[in-house]
Amino acid sequence: MRSIFSYAIAVTGAVALLHAAAALAQEGGASSKPRSVEQIVQEARSKNPALRIRVDPVTGLPVKVRGLRPSVDPEVTLGASRDASGQPSDDDIIKTTEAFFRTGELSAAFATASDRSKVVALRVRRDPDFKGQSIVHVEQRIDGIPVFGSSGRVHVSPSLAVTQFTTTFSLVDVGSTTPSITKERAIFAARERLRELLASDKDRKSLDRLRAGFETAAAEAELVIYDPALVRGRKAAARAKQTTRLSWLTRIDQFRIFVDAETGEVLYFHSDQRWMMPRQVYDLNRGFLFPGVKLVDDVSGERHEPLPDDASNAYLNAGRVGEFYSRNFGRTGILELGEEELLSAYVQYGESTNAYWCTGQTFDCPGSGAMVYGVSTPAALDVVGHEMTHGVISAEADLTYADESGAVNESLADILGTLIEFQENPGEANWVLGEKIPGYARTSAIRNMANPNMIDVDGKSLFDRNKPYAHDNRGQPDHYDDYVTREDPICETTRDYFTGCVHFNSGIFNKFAFLISEGGRHRGRVVKGIGRNKLGRIAYRALVAHLTPSSGLQDSAEAFDDACRELVAVDGSGMDSSDCDRVREAQSAVGLAFAGT
Template sequence: MKKKILSLLISSTLTLSLLPNVAYATDSKIAISDSKEQILQKFQGLSDNKLKYDIDSSEGKVFLSGKLSDEEITNNDDALNFIEKNKELFNLDNVQDNLKIEKSERDSLGFTHVKMNQYIDGIPVKDKSIILHYNKDGQATNVTGDVENKISSISKLGDKSITEKDAIKIAEKEFKYKELAYDPKVETVAFIKDGQAYKTYKVNIKFYEPEITNYDVYVEATSGTIINKEDKIRYDGAAKGTGIAVDGSTKPLNIYLSGSKYQLKDTTKASSGSQILTYTANNRETQPGTLITNNSSTFNTTSLKAAVSAHYFAGVVYDFYKNLFNRTSIDNSGMNLVSTVHYGSNYNNAFWDGSQMVYGDGDGSTFTYLSGDLDVVGHEMTHGVTERTANLTYQDQSGALNESISDILGVLIQTYDRYNVKNGGTWEFNSSDWVVGDDVYTPNKPGDALRSLANPTLYDQPDNMSDYVNTSSDNGGVHTNSGIPNKAAYLVAQSIGCEKTAKIYYRGLTEYMTSSTNFLGSRNALVQAATDLYGANSAEVSAINNAYAAVGIGSSTDTVKVTGVSLNRTSATLNVSGTVSLSTTITPADATNKSVTWSSSNPSVATVSNGLVTAKAAGKAVITAKTVDGGKTATCVVTVSGSQQSDSLNEGFDNLVGTSSSISSGIPTGWDISSGIGVYTTSSNSGKSAPALRLNSDGSTVVTPSFDLSGQGTLSFWLKGNSIYYSELLIEKFDGTNWTTIDDISDFPSYGDTLSYDLDKNTKQIRFTYYKYYGYVALDDITIK
């Protein structure tokens, strides 16, 4: 039978308890934590019913936009206190221990952005953080969060004590290299994998030969197991593509005279501490190589074309970010802009390696000199900006968004230069500009490009979520699915122009996106950025919503989402042919779509139609109401009595709460469950349903309450196990005086099975005892009738 699944980590959309929790804020004031529904109602009131939100509390994802506070926030303690008061939105406990402020920055509009990283057992969790934004008046205006609320402690894979030095050695053995670029850097982070959090050492390994490599290697701290590797190099999608040659046009260069030699070194940005330096690898796979010099100030030979383009375009990228956003170089701290050209032999790629740009010459057919296209240069350098701001994880939707942001800003950088915006030119929108790689890809094929933002389908990219490509290759299709947000950006620029588009996307990237932001999250971030810059009811906000709706992400109009559903009753007892009417309450009350669907877990026992339940036969059935919007559920357990039996038991352990080692609450009345028994919390690890009992320890027992059968009865239960050798499950019955054996099972079904036994009318109780040599067994759905 199917069961309702209850968990303390229930989805944000279910109605939460109205009983307040008391927590202590960082300033020692008592902060009362309201229920989620109370919090949203408060925010709606403060925002004059214009609150915008996207919440999935079960996954710890929250996006809120509006007026969120009536108390002034002036410092980091106030920011933490705000999250403490509203922690029910995240299903997050113990904010003081779980969150620590990483940075707090005030921007040019007077907004302060407070980023709080999540910790488990004092260890920072990879990619989990909350960002609180408040305006110059101290009012909270936006919260973006992605936290882990199902895991409260660190798990172990072994019993060793791996040190940082051990982790470095383990990581180094994963690669073959001549020498490392620098001593490996090590950080301790909590890495979440398969529903568990592990203490790991993140070891950064970088070297240049035999090929440039830069990886973060995650080594689990109690076993030395490598549980993940992340490539830090951001290659362009044209690794196997084609392009056109450097165009031969004359470019103004900022160079440096050293003795009698002119160097490709631009020191005009010295006020910010940044220099532009261009090197050659001399067709070897090394970097940075040799600083390019010339006998005269005219760099006009064929062998220098790639370097001229790289050098000039690096300056354009710098000026774009500095003039529009006051960003001093890629890291906003004046880092040098280093480029290496003539990398390798016929190398058909360009990439950002985490600290500099690298360009191949191409093979002359698929690509020409890859430094010859400004949107390619802007694309790759923008990977550096992304890495030092949102740091979008290079996988699946966040990875495709990473690629898309580079494409979008790459095109905007190229048009910024093309229309001479720096010197007062008009920044035009022209559909033909919205391509990537057209100046270097397939040089012998006019009019070709690597990607089109105006029409992604021209180059085998989807332009709508209906055609999203699910794949395990290319880090989840990051260079394929980027076409969807690319098309949205094109539509935005078409609507509001290039300059506003650039400002919105930069602010959305640097202030509101996080490492795990997906496509819908990017829309939320961009809407918030447009709201900051132009107002909540502006044409710019509408342009974002309309563009994203056009590619199948979100809606062009603001809809009120369903956040929860409840029933007028959660249990009912009926006789055969009896009926009961169930009704739903949808929250919030003004939700746009209040439609629900009804289902019964056991139609032979009870059926349901539009909330009317009809009893068919003795037994139990779970009636479920599920909202069409968001898939939120509420359940009612219906027990149907029949004349054939005087007493029965049916326990699916629906209310048990615990872990794989202990049960914390929910043991049904009358049942005797010993220590050494835990709870399976999800159907994926129990094999059938959840919760389910997991018998872990030798001698652990489960004893039913007393019952009285009027005649012969039947015992049935579901069983699964991986026990081997001499493990056994003893099943006994009690007649009021003695326990006698029903069965002694030593061969357990590895995929789960339901077993049944006849009982005589004198049976009063059933006992299950697990004698363990190795392994475990899972026990569920014990029925006696």
């Protein structure tokens, strides 16, 4: 079964599809919820025939709602304040959003197994394409404790009406939110599990520094609700039969380990290192001790000439990436932190030829929001664009770096990193990544978005998920039918095992994006391309307006279609409905279309 076997529900077929959702959800232990959702939808659509809803049969809850009537909450609007341009305040937008999930026309559809569950608005951002509209990031909590991966994007009009939303919520069938074990015991259990993982993978040299020091590595833990149904992947339906647990989310270096807060059992783990504005550049001189020697600092004006090639390339290419996001999407920074934002880059890290965006302090990272480059990697603009795009993704959708959502995270970084190269360096741009990194070339790159399987000089495919990873078996899947799991030999024999194979499965979404842009024939289907500029607009809008931390591959492909159809209404976008038909064609060509769409 696919990760989230759900349907796009048109008003004419809502009842039949919701019955199917109910049957599937009952297998996962959520028997009453879909039937109540069905009744609520029937009542709502009798009043509003334009209403469209897609339900996740794993949880039985709505995940996508379009066509809401622009009704406002009088308790919010009567006391609302507006600025000189007529824009409502963030506080009033937050009140509108939270009130909608408490008392709105579909609020009952989000009833959960716990009456202590609440939807909390975390952040308001202005819609980059529709003037006056806001996009609100929301999170589900129970007794104030966040449900990991349970969140949404809510669109609020200038008149303070919720018009549409995309959510991934949990049934949160959990009793007590008081842990039975202490934080310290959870950290001990997590460290024990990490010891086992590292001991079973001694051949992976990239983990040597962590292996040597993880016993004393800093660790922290926070309470979260862990719902296995929200961890999107081929085993999502099986996980849904597990129960929701109060957990200690433990962080040790790059690893995230969920420990049952009652029993101390390790429930799930993944690695969170995303590998592959004023600027600072530090030279580590092939060492491992941060921060190294500061060579450039835009804030103080410090600059030590002549700069080594790696330092110069890191500085210049970071500027080109920032310019791309500013010119095309109006971003004021990778993380959009205003004057506080400062991008620090560390070059010549050991003998590595890798690069990564840091999400926190680890053995390989000095802290959150920094770039670390191995030898010669800053010369590859697509790689610099890829890694810095991880920062944009973390600021907008914060896609969980594991399983399907992690594959989408990787693919978006590939897509936008490649588009950056095409725009900033058109004479050398292409659809392969990392060809300028030592040991790679255009004919043998790290990844190939046009042909994720990749081929050797004899035209033989370099992808077979049933064989161990090797130089002649290093390709990616290009269709959802070939999705790679941790148990598949090609993933099990690599570091990607710890992330749920994100660098393999990103190939499925990469091929989807390539077909949108360039077109072509794939698996017997023909797609007509719409060009790179339109692909970029669609990808960015999907990221800021629709994706959530738990969005899977099919969810994200659907978000591309939603973004396209919204952009048709934006003056100057150049988008028309036929472009969105091409997106649908590409979706089907790689197996990412939901059944019935």
